[in-house]
Amino acid sequence: MIKIRGFTKRYGDLVAVSGLDLDIEKGDVFGFIGPNGAGKTTTIRFLATLLKPTSGQAWINGYPVTSRPDDVKRSIGFMPDAFGVYDGMKVWEFLDFFAAAYGIPKSKRLAIVSDVMALLDLTSKRDALVQTLSRGMQQRLCLAKTLVHDPPVLILDEPASGLDPRARVEIKALLRELQRMGKTIMISSHILSELADLCNKIGIIEKGKLLAAGPVKDVVASVRQHRVIMVEVTGEAEKCEIFLAHDPRVKNLTAAPPQFRFEFQGADAEVAELHRGMVTAGVPVLWFREVEADLEEVFMTITKGIVA
């Protein structure tokens, strides 16, 4: 649904994005993450037809971004990271304005505006002036605006920034609903825990270069060369520590009795064998579990905090 090949953008001597290749399939929810200044917004603006590339090309819904911008605009709903609203417009007028700007005929517009307001829970604010809405409501309104022409692709730049926890949860639920509706969503965000819940694929960009991309699990696995396991015992902590210290597959053992944390090199069967061995050796194991890597750890491991 979205394909980028060799996208490069320079501003004078500054290389904002360098030779970026990316594929996002239909129905994917793709999380685009990176430090500030990494090139996320540059890439997103290029896809939204707002930026000319120095070199490279992208296709959205089969249309080349640089040569068929109108077809691309029809195919995407774009929510910029910093957006404003038009003073003096009511909520329904704002949506009607964008629906008309996408060429939707009057006969369909009223129903579409009503549907979109219902989907985004804005119906009660229909006649409110847009500048009087709270930040969270304005975010919803902007998201509603991206849906008025029913695009198959949504490109959302930091849609949850500046929102309170409740509004974030609501936006996340909305995005899940849109995913169920079959939309392909590209979303950039700094709130990594939320992206992990929402996305099936991620891409990590730093200093204008894509460092990793693919299904979340694959990216996480590629980052961790070992497993992290935690154990808690009900007593005999010394026995447990000696047992683990003598296993050559166990590295970096951290003992905080009654809990132990260590890195383990081995497949699933070997993990099971270790567990069984501990129980057989008489270590009173209360629980034994593997600690999953999260996106924050992946992000911190892959990136170095360098901007372009």
Add this chain to the structure above:
Amino acid sequence: MPPLVSDGNPVLRRELLNVLRSKKAFVLMFVYAAALIGIVYIAWPPAGDPRAVQSEKTRILFNIFARGQMVMIAMLGPAFSAGCVTVEKERRSLDMLLTTPLRGGALLSGKYLSSAAYLALLTAATAPMVASFLYLPGLDPEEIAGLYVFLLAEACCFSMVGLTASVFLPRTQSALSVAYLAILPVSALLLLVSLAFPRFFHIGAAIWPSGVMAVAILFMYAACRVRIARPFDPAPRSLEDEENSSSQSGLVLMRDRFPDKLLIPSRREEPMEDGANPVLYKEMRCEVFGRGTFFLRIIIQVSMFMSLVFLTFLLMGREHIFVYYLIAFGLLAAPAFACDAFTGERERGTLDMLLTTLLAPRRIVLGKFLASYRLSMMLTGLVGMAMLFYLFVPTQDAPAGFVERLARLCIYVLIVGATVLFETVAAMFVSLLCRTTTASMVTSYAVVFLALVAPVAAEAILRVFTHVRMEEIARYLVTCPFAAAYSVAARGGGEISPLWIPYLAITLSASAALLGVMMKWMRPIMDRVRPAG
């Protein structure tokens, strides 16, 4: 407690450094001083004793300098001050300032003195040139002293008007518009009085208007201090609130009443029609007055009252002076409404959303143009309604026949309409090239002033101080709406060429060309201007 004026006022220090250290400030002062030196050079007698020059010519030169600087101060005063506080509001840094131990008075004085200081410096920089006129006969030192007392008072007063608008209004664009519209009638009045009294700039006379302006400054400052002490509402009063407030009838624009509905069409409860230009709809019904109309209404009422003053000239058979007033009104109003056409979208953060719709650039440009032009023409029309007297009440020196008067009126309307058209299009074009509305507004006024008003000064200098033939000098006036209007009024005399014809041709074709460029190359121009993202 930080003192109001000293190194201890951090706002003053920061603002002064910002203003005086900028390249723009230096370039503006250099260009301004160079232009004035050029005028003195042209006007100075080529050889021999300067005292051989006729005293009448010295006075003409002095008057050009004096009135030119009056206009310059009226243009630059709000440009430096009307964004002082609104910019802090727009950046959301005002709350940070107001929660420091800094008093409201220190904040205001810092903002005010820094904006007025540069303007005062710009004015004072011309003093040596004007003082050189003392070598020529016909001018007293008291007149030069009076001129500078008056100009400095005007600079301080107009800067204060800008600051007041900036304190009371939520956005820079609205503050600039209101400040300019407030300054217009005052400037017009001051120019008229200075024309009526030849010794206006003598220190004995100039002290009076200067004193009145000083008192006005104190009143405005006091009002600003009261306002800045109160919290600023993050969701300011909107047009909708005004519409719901019946107690303010007459002070706000009512969509369902004539003539208000000419300015701001009533809201629709149905989606816009197929084929309608969404940008035009948005601009006309929502955007322009989205933050309220209270101040604008007051300005309209003051301007209409001023038009009654100028009606005297109409009744005296000098209808072109009334047309001058209309042209001057349009000169200030049209750029104020058009100069944020694109910078406003940038500053609000709506540009990207607009550009990712299917609206073609020509429709965006056309929508914005029609909305701005319509509004400026409506406002100018309201102020100029008194011209109907000319049609129905035959005045001294006016053509006797109704048809002739109607024809003349039509030409005046064409001149005013073409002037407003050019100003609107020029301001929109400048807005396409600028990053901020403040920069766009100042540049728009400079462009419009240079294109339409500066030729008057150039013509006067060439006529009085050079031997260039009259026919050639007239060429310099083809872009001047005032000269075009005068040529219509003086046509009966037979000695003036009908300048309005080439004027209309030039302004209309220049406007069409600029509109065409915007429609064709809006995106490429915008891409060059937009900050790297």
